[in-house]
Amino acid sequence: MLGRIKQWTAKFLSYAGRLQLIKSVLFAIQSFWSQIFPLPKKIIRGIDTICKRFLWTGETKNKAKALVVWKQLCWPKSAGGLNITDILIWNRAALIKHIWNIDKKKDRVWIQWIYTYYFKQQVVWNVKVKQAVWLTQKILCATKYLNEASIGIKEVMNMQEYSIRLVYDKLRGELPKVEWKRLVCNNIRNPKWIFNLYLAILGRLYMRDILLGWGIAICSDCSLCGRATESHDHLFFKCNYSTVIWRKLLQWLGITRDVHGWNDEIQWTVRHAAGKKQIYVIYRMLLACVVYYIWQERNWRTFRGTQRSCEELIRMIVQEVHCRGNLNFKVARKLQEFNFYR
Numbered sequence: 001m002l003g004r005i006k007q008w009t010a011k012f013l014s015y016a017g018r019l020q021l022i023k024s025v026l027f028a029i030q031s032f033w034s035q036i037f038p039l040p041k042k043i044i045r046g047i048d049t050i051c052k053r054f055l056w057t058g059e060t061k062n063k064a065k066a067l068v069v070w071k072q073l074c075w076p077k078s079a080g081g082l083n084i085t086d087i088l089i090w091n092r093a094a095l096i097k098h099i100w101n102i103d104k105k106k107d108r109v110w111i112q113w114i115y116t117y118y119f120k121q122q123v124v125w126n127v128k129v130k131q132a133v134w135l136t137q138k139i140l141c142a143t144k145y146l147n148e149a150s151i152g153i154k155e156v157m158n159m160q161e162y163s164i165r166l167v168y169d170k171l172r173g174e175l176p177k178v179e180w181k182r183l184v185c186n187n188i189r190n191p192k193w194i195f196n197l198y199l200a201i202l203g204r205l206y207m208r209d210i211l212l213g214w215g216i217a218i219c220s221d222c223s224l225c226g227r228a229t230e231s232h233d234h235l236f237f238k239c240n241y242s243t244v245i246w247r248k249l250l251q252w253l254g255i256t257r258d259v260h261g262w263n264d265e266i267q268w269t270v271r272h273a274a275g276k277k278q279i280y281v282i283y284r285m286l287l288a289c290v291v292y293y294i295w296q297e298r299n300w301r302t303f304r305g306t307q308r309s310c311e312e313l314i315r316m317i318v319q320e321v322h323c324r325g326n327l328n329f330k331v332a333r334k335l336q337e338f339n340f341y342r
């Protein structure tokens with residue numbers, strides 16, 4: 001796995017690109033190794049560490065401050081995560097499948113062997129495992145995970161077909177849903193915009209006020225307007241530069257309201273634009289795009305020394321939204337109504 005990650009020229013990838021690669025590698029592990037063996041905790045911790053470092057730095061050796069803790073990234077999107085597979089829990093769900101197979105006496109040679117050798121007339125869930133070999137012990141002990149998660153053994157035993165995904169979800173437990181889930185899932189936006197919006201919603205874009213708080217000596221002025229200390233609330237959307245952009249883009253969509261502060265903007269979206277209608281899909285796409293390009297402009301001014309005017313940024317955002325929107329027939333048709341930007 002390390003070999004594969006090292007081959008990728010990951011430094012040139014965005015967070016969203018690296019996330020995709022991590023998901024594909026973890027998918028390979030979960031769908032193969034994790035279903036055959038009980039993975040030792042040390043190995044799982046090692047895999048997690050490599051993936052974490054890779055996500056935040058593009059390297060496997062460098063440590064970096066994680067913007068979001070790994071555990072949360074493994075939650076479903078509806079609960080404020082990014083749906084990365086939790087290998088430990090997946091492995092447990094896969095081990096329980098072995099027990100389910102044994103219980104159903106599914107026609108596999110080794111299961112039949114275990115059955116005749118260890119269980120004789122006993123029920124698999126009740127078997128004492130002290131005398132079994134390590135691998136078998138591990139598998140038979142997996143019932144304890146069901147107990148830990150307060151899942152009835154019978155409930156699993158009665159499943160007609162075993163679904164690792166279903167048991168995985170049960171083992172992980174119900175997680176409270178976040179009200180902004182619609183902003184980060186189910187739409188056609190660019191993954192980079194969504195990842196950036198996700199960090200913004202969690203307040204994990206490191207603004208200058210936070211960096212100063214860590215004792216990093218930098219100028220605290222907002223690089224977009226130069227008139228205030230750069231903070232999350234200032235950039236979205238109290239800053240003159242970003243206010244002008246967001247106001248004009250709202251007008252472009254025919255929405256006549258004032259530009260609010262960040263939390264109120266998110267609340268407004270949750271209340272008024274969380275539905276499935278095309279206009280809401282476009283609105284959410286636009287919000288993600290605006291947040292992405294304002295953050296990019298801030299970074300470019302800081303690290304590249306280049307500058308784009310409000311007008312330039314607005315035109316680019318409108319273009320980008322059209323490009324993405326055209327990937328979906330219904331959205332593209334709706335976008336025709338807003339074809340002209342004045």
Ligand SMILES: [Zn+2]
Nearest residue numbers: 222224225239
């Ligand atoms: Zn500013």
